Structure formats: structure tokens, C-alpha cells
Amino acid sequence: MNTKEYIESGILEEYVLGTVSPQEKREVECMSSIYPEIRAELDNLSAAMEQYAQTLRREPPSDVKAWLLKELDFDTPGTEEIDEAVQPEGQVTEDEAETTIRPLYSKDDYTHSRPTYRFTWLVAASLGLIVLVFAYFLYSQLQGSQQTLSSLRESNQQLTDEVRTLRTHQQQTDQTLAILKEPGTRVIRLNATDTTTANLATVYWNASTGQVNLEIDSLTRPSEAQQYQLWAIVDGKPVDAGVFEIGEGTRVVQQTKKFLKADAFAITLERRGGSPTPTLSAMVVVGNVKT
């Protein structure tokens, strides 16, 4: 580094006159801290400007100093002086200590604490606001959850109902299957006499055990005064095979009467309690064993 060149570049003069950029300012300060000859030149130039400033001396208005002494904060030096200054206040608090303990705010401290006080309030207010907003948020969340819960409950109920229905179906299907699996069981379809609809009921008849099971597929429900009655046609004559109800969900009815022999099965609609002889005009379905 050629310090002579640096000194003669004019940067030091610019520095002293205050026209350098902040970057140049740092550079000059760095250079002068490294090279004593740069420091010396800088000091000489500064001293020259100081001397120039001294030629401008004017006594300032006397109240300026008084104002500054009042406004600037001074530290009282020495621990003894501090003790003396604190002592009277200390005694006052001791006297008052029995009743209330108050913080020792001097007038200055109070004015200093004002912004802090206001800031505390600001913080408290914003916290309150945040809590309110959060509470509202939680409330709406709760409402949403309750709605979801009730709709879930509803669908759960639907599912339970469905499962119950399915289970009943399953039981009936199992029952039907069990009957069908039994060896010797014959399936006799009972078709409507007016032939409009097919397969209204099915009779599962086991010729070896004589057991008769009736499965109702789509018979319409009769009035309260009437009942369906099943007949077995044995040797051309109808024999009562028992009345049955069409209840909800009941599809397979096991008849108590057994037939070891039958040509056909028929269902008639009779008055409640059944009839000893079938009212042929009221025959709903008939199914031939032979076919």
C-alpha cells in the first residue's frame, strides 16, 4: 500500500470536509487505524479545520447551558452521594411499609413508564381480542361437530336398520336353504289362478317326512276379517293344510299338518279362522305337484 499516494489522493480532505460516502468513510477510518502516517495527516487536516472553527467562536446564549443541565440525564458519581440521595426516600417507605407498599416512582420514572403502561394495555387488549376470536372459532367448530355428529348418528341408525333387515333376510334365506337341503324336499310353485302374476308363493313339501313349508313371495295382505288357507289336494279332494298370516318379514311358514301324499297345493282366501271346505271361487293360487 502506497500511503503517500493515498494521502495525496484527496480522500482525506474530503473526509475532513464531510463529503465522503459512508463506504469511503469506513475506508478512511480503517486506513488511518492501520497506517500511522495516514492517521497523522488526517489529524493535521482535522486540527486545521478545528483551528478554523475556533476563529468563528461566539459566546452562546447563557440559557442554553441551563436548559441542557435541566434536560440531560446525569449520573451522580460516587457511591456515597448515591446513598445520600436515596436515604430520605428509603425512610419514607419504611414509615409507610406498615400500611401499604408502593413502588418508588419518581416523577421521571412515571413519565418514562407511561408508554410501557400504554403498551401493556395494547397487549392486553389485543390478547383479549385474540381470545374472543378464538372462542368464536371454537364455537363454530363445535356447531359444525354437532351437526356432523347428528348426521352420523342418523346414518348409523339407517345402517343399523339395514343390518337388522339384512339379518332377518339372512335368517329366512338360511331357513329356506335348510329346507331345500333336506333330502326329498320338493319345490312346488303356486301360481295365480288368473295367471296375471307368476310365482306368488312356494311350497316346500317333503314327501318322506310329510313336512310342508310355505314361502310367501308376493301375496297381498288380506283384510282383518279374512285369512289365507292352504290346501293340499289329496286324491282329488282338498284337505285343510292350515291357515297362515302374512306378517311383516315372515316369509316362510311351517305348517303343522303333514302330508305323505298330495297331488297339488292351493291357497284360498277364507274368512278368519279358516273353513272346512275351500271356497273355490276364492282360490288365489294353485300348484301341481306333478308338474
Add this chain to the structure above:
Amino acid sequence: MKRSNLPFSEDVLVKKLQQREEQAFHLLYDQYSPALYGVILKVVRDEELARDVLQDSFVKIWRNIPSYDSQKGRLFTWLLNIARNTAIDAIRTRHSGQSIQTSTDIVDIVDQHRQTYQPAVETLDLPEKVNQLNPDRKLVIDLVYFYGYTHEEVAEKLNLPLGTVKTRVRSALQELKKLFGT
């Protein structure tokens, strides 16, 4: 030198100032306020404003004295810079909108040059030395140092090439250094 009327060294004064000792403030104020006030007055040219600027300057000095580092420069120079900058800021705020002084101000400055050479009694020897300074060079120092002009602004106002201004600034300070040479 005037700075030698301190009862202790400048370093000790700075240390005491940094500890916010009132006694140190008295010494600092008594020692430097006349020169600072003179500089401020030269910049703002209004006693009322100069008074406010002096107050502001000392408030800034008091606030910033903890960060003053004697390794980076002389104390008086540091004080002068604070006072000068505060004064320049004050007139710029006053003529807000026109950061650069009008050409009539230049005339004022040049006029002022002739007036201010009445020496104050207490510093009788020094102004004579300043008078020995080449007037053109002195004007450049005043424009840059006291009125905060950039070199470009000086070149424009004095209708000189920028290079000439730079050379003149350097030779002006060198001349000043020789005049007050220690």
C-alpha cells in the same frame, strides 16, 4: 492551544463524559460551545435558530458520546461534525423542498465572507491567519464544509469543472493546514 485548559487529559474527559458525569459536561460545554455556536451561526445565519441547533447538538452529543471512539478521530472534530450536520439539517428543513440553496444565497455567502473578517477580541490572532487563505479556496471550504454542498453542486454554482473543484478543495485544506500548522 486552547484545548489545553482541561484539568485532565482528553481521554479522561471522554471517559467521564461516557459515565455521564455532570462535572465533565460543564468542562465540555465551557470548552467547546463557543466554537460550536460560531460554526452553527455561520451555517444557519439566524441567532434564534442557532440557539435551537446548539441545544439539539448537545443533546445529540450527550446521546452519542458512549459510541465515540478516540481511535477513529479527534473529539473536537467529532463535536464539530455533529454541530455542523445538525445545523445543515436545520436549514434544509427550514427551506424544505429546496435542498440546494439558491444562487442568491451564494451571493450572501460571498458577502458574508467580507463581513466575518472582523476579528473577535478573544481570538484576535486566528482570523488574521484565515485571511491569509486564498479567497477562492476559502469559499470552496465554506461551501462544502459549512453549507453542505457536494463537489458537483460547487462546480455547478461556481461554474467550474468538477476536477478543478476537487483540486481546489484539496489545496484549500492543505493551505489551511500549513497556516495553522503545528
